[in-house]
Amino acid sequence: MIGLHYMPRISGQPQMGHQQITAVPAHPGKLLMESSDCKACHQLDKKSVGPAFVEVAKKYKGNKDFLKYLSSKIIKGGGGVWGEHSMAAHPQLSNVQAGEIVKYIMTLTEEQAKSLPQSGSVALKDHQKQPGGNYILSATYTDGGGQATPLSGTAFLNLRAARVQAEDADEVRNIGRQSSALGSIHNKSWFLLKGIDLTGIRSITYRYSSLNRDGILEVHVKSSKGQVISTLNFKQTGDWSKYIEVTAPVTDPGGKNDLYFVFKKDEEPNQHMFTLDWLEFKK
Numbered sequence: 001m002i003g004l005h006y007m008p009r010i011s012g013q014p015q016m017g018h019q020q021i022t023a024v025p026a027h028p029g030k031l032l033m034e035s036s037d038c039k040a041c042h043q044l045d046k047k048s049v050g051p052a053f054v055e056v057a058k059k060y061k062g063n064k065d066f067l068k069y070l071s072s073k074i075i076k077g078g079g080g081v082w083g084e085h086s087m088a089a090h091p092q093l094s095n096v097q098a099g100e101i102v103k104y105i106m107t108l109t110e111e112q113a114k115s116l117p118q119s120g121s122v123a124l125k126d127h128q129k130q131p132g133g134n135y136i137l138s139a140t141y142t143d144g145g146g147q148a149t150p151l152s153g154t155a156f157l158n159l160r161a162a163r164v165q166a167e168d169a170d171e172v173r174n175i176g177r178q179s180s181a182l183g184s185i186h187n188k189s190w191f192l193l194k195g196i197d198l199t200g201i202r203s204i205t206y207r208y209s210s211l212n213r214d215g216i217l218e219v220h221v222k223s224s225k226g227q228v229i230s231t232l233n234f235k236q237t238g239d240w241s242k243y244i245e246v247t248a249p250v251t252d253p254g255g256k257n258d259l260y261f262v263f264k265k266d267e268e269p270n271q272h273m274f275t276l277d278w279l280e281f282k283k
């Protein structure tokens with residue numbers, strides 16, 4: 001099964017890097033549901049023995065008693081609402097647990113649960129409404145099982161927005177992560193963006209300010225001392241609140257790489273050189 005999930009950007013909270021994707025905090029209701037027998041009779045977006053959960057979410061949207069009603073239905077079971085089948089009772093679930101499951105079901109919308117055909121293309125449009133988030137593409141494969149229980153594996157791909165808010169950097173060294181910028185940047189400070197594919201990208205634009213330092217920002221591949229693929233000579237802007245946009249060309253080293261953005265100024269004073277609001281990868 002292939003799924004696509006758009007994670008809107010939550011300001012002040014670092015984006016998930018490619019490597020951390022498997023640790024995306026799941027909704028507690030989702031976990032409870034996965035450890036129960038629900039999937040024997042329900043699918044997210046298709047009717048099975050029981051109704052599709054997206055249909056349930058649609059039906060009870062706007063109904064203010066949904067939490068109480070659906071929690072008790074899950075615990076006690078019953079039928080008559082969706083067809084001739086009845087749902088098994090789940091007395092092992094507490095009211096609170098059933099409530100968490102219901103809350104999770106109500107977050108499901110058709111768009112979120114969209115599962116994709118095994119091959120083909122999909123237009124990514126959600127970021128136009130809520131810019132700055134990232135897409136998570138997941139692919140799960142379950143084998144036939146043979147004599148043992150079926151094995152299932154999942155791979156994730158994180159598609160970032162072209163514009164990266166600086167404070168969302170995957171790692172920083174000798175840099176202050178502020179609520180909407182990276183600041184306190186000195187000679188040899190660096191920040192890291194993991195797993196970046198630069199196919200088709202020709203330049204990087206930075207929005208920055210610098211009170212009174214001219215310096216260099218280099219992009220290195222694989223480590224802070226690796227191959228340099230882009231160099232920006234930046235100039236002071238005269239005021240920390242005066243931001244400007246500048247662009248430097250970049251060469252694609254091929255494949256996916258960890259990019260280290262390293263600040264340099266050999267001569268002193270070389271402290272407090274830069275504040276970065278965002279950067280954008282451009283075609």
Ligand code: HEC
Binds near residue numbers: 056
């Ligand atoms: C044995 C099959 C079966 C299992 C297991 C099962 N369900 Fe159901 N479920 C059904 C059927 C059938 C219906 C439709 C009942 C009806 O028409 O009232 C249903 C309906 C529902 C509804 C909508 C209730 C309504 O009145 O609209 C919810 C919510 C729900 N199930 C959640 C769950 C959850 C959560 C689990 C796991 C903890 C679960 N189900 C396990 C078969 C099942």
